Amino acid sequence: MQIKILLSGDGGQGIQTIAEVISRAAFEKGLTVSFIPNYGLEQRGGVSLAFIKIGDQEIVYPKFSNPDILLIMSDQSRQRVLEYISKSKKIIDIKDYNFYLQEKKINSKNYNIFFLGFLTKMLEKEKIYLAEEIFLALEKKLSSKPNWEENKKAFALGLSFNF
Amino acid sequence: MQNNKKQFLTGHEVVVQAALDAGAESMFGYPITPTCEILSGWFESGKKCLQTEDEIAAGFGVCGAVLAGEKSFTASSGPGHILLQDSFSMAEAMRLPVVLIVGQRGGPSSGTVIYSQQEVILACFGGNGEGMRLVYSPSNLSELYLLTRRAFNEAWKYRYPAIVLTDGYTLKIRQNVDFDQFKKIENIPPISLIPENKIVHWPNIYTAEEELNIVLENTKNDFENIAKEIVSxxxxxxxxxxxxxxxxxxxxxxxxxxxxxxxxxxxxxxxxxxxxxxxxxxxxxxxxxxxxxxxxxxxxxxxxxxxxxxxxxxxxxxxxxxxxxxxxxxxxxxxxxxxxxxxxxxx
Structure with a gap:
């Protein structure tokens, strides 16, 4: 078993934060996991990518060109991952969810956590995790920080989204 | 750390742990991606750490520390790796056991901060003259740990400077690492290269070309003799x-x-x-x-x-x-x- 997840967005959107939560939860569960961040010099405004592999076998090489799940969180990152789009099995693109994000009045600061909830549901369906396992890792990482309530709400909305 | 069977670590954390386990006492460095977190990780360990004004000073700082009998190291990449060749050449000339961790990034010049294998020739042959050095290339995090330990041990045992040549992917990846297998590695203790309370004249410059030639020949012969114990x-x-x-x-x-x-x-x-x-x-x-x-x-x-x-x-x-x-x-x-x-x- 192995699942490959590529997360993409703008620097500052929190791509690395959710990548860390997903991979930490996999490690805590005893799975084999590799997570490699990929971004340029920019602290903000550049494209930020995270390559994650989760499985039960040793992982030799952290990158891949054919993700099982590809998350696109911005226009700029959509351009950056163009070559991955045709090779991805499932694509979650923010442009398809804008209506929902606005309807539910989710703050753009919490979009990453909404998509984490969304991804969690997918990964639960793939029998990789239970939702509680990812939530626990998220709680560990963010519960002492400001906006925890908003993040919790965004996670729940992502998790309950009917896709 | 070694009591737990598996840890979820980055390459940076593995290097810091290996240097600590090797008995390193100090690090001199100037931050450059993808090796910054080795410097910050070492700083957090509470051991002696100096952020110098550039890599030239960092490299000579390490030379000074090992001359004083202390295991010491630095880490760098790309343009910083170039600046370190100055001090590394002196380490080759004087056979100082300095250790350098190189995280290869793309080049030439600043290139990318991410990854390449474009610093091989620089790492192996970047000095002026024809000095001898040890260069290790790890393929995963376990090997990164093991070869960092070996770099310290073999540098001090054979008295040649050593480079662990890794890359941005290997340093930035976070992965399951099992330290149990490395429990048995023993450290070669550092030795005082200059006897205390003695004035020693230890040149790295020679007046006559014949004089230098003898040193070069000896260094090369020694290197060839130990090679069979080191090659892997x-x-x-x-x-x-x-x-x-x-x-x-x-x-x-x-x-x-x-x-x-x-x-x-x-x-x-x-x-x-x-x-x-x-x-x-x-x-x-x-x-x-x-x-x-x-x-x-x-x-x-x-x-x-x-x-x-x-x-x-x-x-x-x-x-x-x-x-x-x-x-x-x-x-x-x-x-x-x-x-x-x-x-x-x-x-």
Whole structure:
């Protein structure tokens, strides 16, 4: 078993934060996991990518060109991952969810956590995790920080989204 | 840390842990991606740490510390790696056991901060004159730990400067690491290179060319004598191989997977992965290639042929296998690309 997840967005959107939560939860569960961040010099405004592999076998090489799940969180990152789009099995693109994000009045600061909830549901369906396992890792990482309530709400909305 | 069976660590954290376990007392450094977190991680460990004004000062700081009998190291990349060659040349001249961790990034100049295998020639032969140094190329996090420990041990045992040549992927990756297997490694203790309370004249400049020539010859002879104790490599499926893939570091690990897959498809391919790039496992490679069966040597690397230059230079001239190259400078290489390349080779 192995699942490959590529997360993409703008620097500052929190791509690395959710990548860390997903991979930490996999490690805590005893799975084999590799997570490699990929971004340029920019602290903000550049494209930020995270390559994650989760499985039960040793992982030799952290990158891949054919993700099982590809998350696109911005226009700029959509351009950056163009070559991955045709090779991805499932694509979650923010442009398809804008209506929902606005309807539910989710703050753009919490979009990453909404998509984490969304991804969690997918990964639960793939029998990789239970939702509680990812939530626990998220709680560990963010519960002492400001906006925890908003993040919790965004996670729940992502998790309950009917896709 | 070593009590727990598995940890979820980055390459940076592995290097810091290995340096601590090796008995390093100090680090001098100037931050540069992808090695910044080695410096910040070392700082957090509470050991002696100095952020210098640049890599030139960092390298000479390490030289000073080892002269005083202390295990010390630095870490850098790309343009910083160039600046460190100045002090590293002095370490070669005086045979100082300095240790340098290089995280290769793309080049030339600032290039990318991410990944490449483009600092091989610089790491192996970047000094002025013809000094001798040890260069190790780890293919995964366990090996990164092991080779960092070896770099400290062998630098102090044989008195040559040592480089652990890794890359941005290997340092930035976060992965499961099992330290249990390394519990038995023993440290070579540091020695005081200058006796206390004694005035020692220890030159690294010579008045007469004959004088220097003797030192150069001795250094080279010593290096050749210890080489057999240091050279390491991994080989796989070489017994009946017709095509031999040569790759190092993380690309070596990728190539190994490709070999396993190609064997399932009945393609007679083998792997040779040098773990020490200097000294290079020349005799072992000659032996493998000397078997009549090897018809083609393919060097796979994330550069325009830096490993290939070393292989061609080291390989015995009577070996007549032809060469082919899979080169992706500054880019990672996936197993599928190696498989595709090999399947299209005509012998």
């Amino acid at each position: 490599f991994e080989s796989k499926e070489i017994e009946d191989a017709e095509i031999l893939l040569i790759a190092h570091g993380i690309v070596g690990a990728v190539t190994k997977i490709a070999v396993e897959e190609l064997r399932k498809q009945n393609i007679k391919v083998g792997l040779f992965r040098p773990i020490t790039l200097r000294p290079f496992p020349k005799q072992e490679l000659d032996k493998i290639c000397g078997w009549k069966k090897i018809k083609k040597i393919v060097v796979v690397e994330s550069s325009f042929g830096q490993l290939a230059r070393i292989v061609r230079d080291q390989l015995a001239p009577e070996i007549d296998a032809s060469f082919d190259y899979l080169q992706k400078p500054g880019l990672g290489i996936e197993p599928e690309e190696v498989i595709e390349f090999v399947k299209n080779i005509k012998i």
